[in-house]
Amino acid sequence: MSLKVVSSKAAASIDQELMGPVGFTLQQLMELAGLSAAEAVLKQYPAKTPKNQVLVISGPGNNGGDGLVCARHLKLFGYEPVVYYPKRSGREEFYGQLVKQLEFFEVPVLGKDDGNWVQYLKHDNTVCVIDAMFGFSFHPPMRAPFDEILSELKQSEKKVPIVAVDVPSGWDVDQGPTDSSAIQPDTLVSLTVPKPCAQFLNPEANHYVGGRFIPKHFAQKYGFESFGYKSGDQILKL
């Protein structure tokens, strides 16, 4: 069965249409996207005390915001998330609010000078690391500090599974991994619809689609059939 995908260009149009004429707000879509990612973690890596820590690495844009929301839901689901958020955009007040919400939930949010984030990759009770650095609008080159973060994730990926939100960071959205230094996620959570790079996942990797917020006719307009989510699930394993 071939995978339904849309190009990075179509993904950008979908986003613009959802937040333009359709009337969705970023806050709504991000809440549902982050919830999806948390549900995928819950399904794929159930928390078993004391092994219930999740490291969430958030980038400066919307993919990073999805990670911040995901971390909050993970806490509600019984995990102990820690967020590494080295480069805050500052442009969008809402991201500051997402951080405040995490503080309310007593979720640590480490900044760029908290060099000790790597320790969370090495803890025995870390169940997975969430790559919420860059999404479908990423263009190379990968700048600091994310190049170094990816190199750390690569080194530990056999021990600590990587859950990529929408697109594995560093991959070309349409072409997939660019060389052998690219991370190989154990799980990908595609939002709304997979991007072409999802076809280059390891065959043993887990692939979910989340972000359940479009009707059938909208999917068809973009050339794919909508996904058969079950009951109230916000994710579907492909």
Next chain:
Amino acid sequence: MSLKVVSSKAAASIDQELMGPVGFTLQQLMELAGLSAAEAVLKQYPAKTPKNQVLVISGPGNNGGDGLVCARHLKLFGYEPVVYYPKRSGREEFYGQLVKQLEFFEVPVLGKDDGNWVQYLKHDNTVCVIDAMFGFSFHPPMRAPFDEILSELKQSEKKVPIVAVDVPSGWDVDQGPTDSSAIQPDTLVSLTVPKPCAQFLNPEANHYVGGRFIPKHFAQKYGFESFGYKSGDQILKL
């Protein structure tokens, strides 16, 4: 086992705190509240083709907004919702966006001059009616057209079960139903924590708590223990 409740006054403080110092936005909380209500409907009244119609009646404030969000998720869950929204506040641009989102999902939204809303109460394929008219900040008297709407719901409540969002409309939030003309919901979806009126539900009625967005220490501060939601559920049957 006694029910955990907080007074209408405490509920107002909780809301102010969540949307003030905690940093939540109305859009986030409403998305999760509406999703909870939709999940409760899914659990309590599964859609069976062709019996999959739900009438959602939205009031002018936040309770009405929860109903608008709920209708959208119900459509995604396979129902055919119809919204009756007779009095739009107009003050809050976001409510207009929620209506646009429903139009995107091809969910009919009837205005006050669409007198034919009652037909949906009478259809054989209507599984339930959602009372999203007024929440914990309601004060009497009940004004037109909501007085008449409640009288219609009362007449049909044995045939078409009522799902009340947070507080059954017309009830005193702290004292419960004020007289025998009060509606008797078949299901109540309390948001965050039940209000005292929930103690006056019919013993056979279904009671869910939803709005899973507070940590344990916050609940304790308001004098209740947080609820034991299962896995990724957004609702818990009490």
